[in-house]
Amino acid sequence: MKLVMSLAAVVVAGIFAGLQLKTLPLKLQYPGELDLVEGMPLAEMIHLQQGIPIYAPASSYGYDAVNFGPFYYLLGEQLVNPAQPAYLPLRVLSLVGLLGCATGCGLLSFWLTRKHLSAILSVLLFLSYAFVIRHGISARPDAVALSLMFAGFLVAYRFRGRTAMLWAAPLMLFGFYYKQQFVAGPLAVLIYLVLEKRYRLAAQFATVLILGGLALLGLFQFVIFRGQDFFLHFITYNILMFAKLNLAAGILFFGLVLFIPILVALEFVRASRDKLLGYYLMGSIALSLMTVARSGSDSYYFLEPALIASCLFGSLFAERTADPPRAMELLVLMVVSLFLGQWGRGEAPSPQAFKQDQAVQEFYRRRFLRGTMGLSYYVGDMIRSGLSTPIPNVYHYTFLVRRGTLSDEYLIQMVRNHGFGVVVLGFDPQAEEGTIWAEHWLTKPMRDAIRAEYQVADKLTMPRPESIRHPAWLYICVPRTAPRAEMSHQE
Incomplete structure (x- = not known):
């Protein structure tokens, strides 16, 4: 019975993940925009190649918003051909980030259970969301930034309580300066260390983050983009207005697509008493609901809770396979959540x-x-x-x-x-x-x-x-x- 339940879960999740993954070739090949925001950063990367000061204030010569992190633009500048601008290089880069997220998801799940079933199932669950594939293949920076931040969290989780966890900070900083989002990881680590009374390690971690962040800010403001308004573009101009409609749409999306996976993830946290994972999960939910209320937001703000929930869903199912009735309950919930997870404009270009x-x-x-x-x-x-x-x-x-x-x-x-x-x-x-x-x-x-x-x-x-x-x-x-x-x- 245990083997049957395990195979059923993998097959069902694999079918839904396959439905999404089969859209990738056409999405990679499509020459136009897959959504409304790929062309803007592509144009800004070309401006950067042309020597235009993209972080300059608005003038009669134009204005570049450069909403995302500088590492994204500096790396993209090297990949884009200004004579023949195309989204393909940036989409391939995002695909690498998406696969990095999936790999990290499976790795963390394996650490939690020491079962290959949980690792495989977690990866398939994450890749079955239509909105994950939609944003994960986009020329935007979301997937790469999340993979860097999540990699940092994995380092902190693996070495928690030891000085080696400080190596998580550089990855998190790189992720933040790739796209200023996905900060639930570093916040969870700090909260965990403080509440566990590891004050010295918490101070060291915070110091590395703060000093490293300030050093990078100074590097970009006074060296790489000297004479421009880097800070204003990177931080101030990104403080967008609160939009009730966006908040309502975000809550609706969260309730339909992620509510069941989040409930299952919370059950795993309760059963395992893993405080660090609990802080990370709750922090990602809170920050996602707060930031999705910004004007112009979209479902990419829910990528992080989807990643964590997929990991913990797979882990809990693997743990419960020894108890067939409870495993069956989870399998039913999984099927329902997989159906709901197809919502989010995941179709391939026709x-x-x-x-x-x-x-x-x-x-x-x-x-x-x-x-x-x-x-x-x-x-x-x-x-x-x-x-x-x-x-x-x-x-x-x-x-x-x-x-x-x-x-x-x-x-x-x-x-x-x-x-x-x-x-x-x-x-x-x-x-x-x-x-x-x-x-x-x-x-x-x-x-x-x-x-x-x-x-x-x-x-x-x-x-x-x-x-x-x-x-x-x-x-x-x-x-x-x-x-x-x-x-x-x-x-």
Whole structure:
């Protein structure tokens, strides 16, 4: 019976993981954006290659948001070809990070139970979540940052109570400066050491983190990006507004996708009395629910609790196989959670999406000279066709304008001077003025300036992976003083 239960769990989890993993080849090959945020950092990496000070304040020359950590941009700069920008190198890097997370998940589960079943099951459970594969293959920095932070936690967990656990700090710092998220690990280690009255080791760990963090901050602020506003971009500009809708959506997602795995994980913590794991699990849940309430957030904030819960779910099942009735209960819960875990836009790009992306690229190359300055939220489409994007992250720029941090005069003046050869919007500037689609991306003065100085010349079908509504269109706007016949072809 024990063998049957074990095989059933592995087969079921393997089927769901296989359903997600089979989408990877198409996702890697797809030339367009898999979501709405891959093109922005890609454009910023190209700016870095071109010698543009990406951490400079907004000016008439443009503005780079650079929301993520500097290691991500510095590494990405080495992987991206500015002559032919592509997401593939960054997606492969993310895939390595995803596999690193899965490996760490299985390793920790094996440490907890000394059973190969728990390691295999934990890995399969983690890879069965649609949102994990979605973000784990994205050109974003999430998967690599999480793998570094989790590797640091594994070092701390393995050597807890010993001086060797201090080696966790460099990995955690590298992870934080790759993407400033996933801090539940270092917080859990500090809380554990303090509550266990290991004050000296806690002080040493905190000192290494603080001094190392300050040293890296100084390196980036005063050496690598000297004369720029690195600190403001890295910390201050990333403090986004609280959004009730995002919080509600996050709670709904958490309740549907992660509630059962978290309950099972908590049961393992209760039964094992492992305080460090308990602090890590609870910290990751609390921080995820807090940060998902930020404006513009998405389900990547739940990657860390999904990783921990997968590890502990597999561990508890492996421990309970000796008790068939209790193992059967867990198997039922596992099947239910696997079904719910398929929610999260995990589908592979369709053949139609490839055609839609190709049509957009052919249009840009046919209608505009290489190097033409463009303004759009969908900057990935532009930079791949050779256009220039001085403001890659329009959403973040608009947010800082609304917060009063930046002035919108830079952008409005460029619009009035016809500084952009093309403006591409995801909404009809005339028919959809005042709707949520218009309000979300640009302030009213920005939209008024665009309507006054630009006219819709064409409308293209938006590639399905980029769209958040259906049907979705790209509205191609050109300066009113420039007739359609003057739009030039690329060589």
